[in-house]
Amino acid sequence: MNSREVPKSLKNWFLAHFIADLIFAIPLFLFPEFTLGLFKITSLDPATTRLVAAALIGIGGASLFSYNKNKESYNILLTLKILWSITAILGLIVSIILGESPSSLWIVVLIFSIFSITWIYYKIKLK
Secondary structure, rough: OOOOOHHHHHHHHHHHHHHHHHHHHHHHHHHHHHHHHOOOOOOHHHHHHHHHHHHHHHHHHHHOOOOOOOOOHHHHHHHHHHHHHHHHHHHHHHHHHHHOOOOHHHOOOHHHHHHHHHHHHHHHHHO
């Protein structure tokens, strides 16, 4: 791999991220009350839930559309993904600790953490 190439493993992670985002985003967008109910969240605003779904679709879609792009494109998207995942993790942890959200959201924290660690690893690797 030369210094301008994007590792195949990173491309695969971007594809996996697209799929994961859609798995969460589509039900959140179409059925917010039912989907959040699966995580024992009973107090919700459907518009805010759909806004989160739209963000997931946008970020996941960017992962798909960047699949064959250059290293610079991946680097920019990695920065976006790192910012998104870290702030999401912090927001979820604060909400859980303050008792504003159910502890069932720890699984979502875990998923975001796996992706965040992956994005940070590749951000360092692409330098």
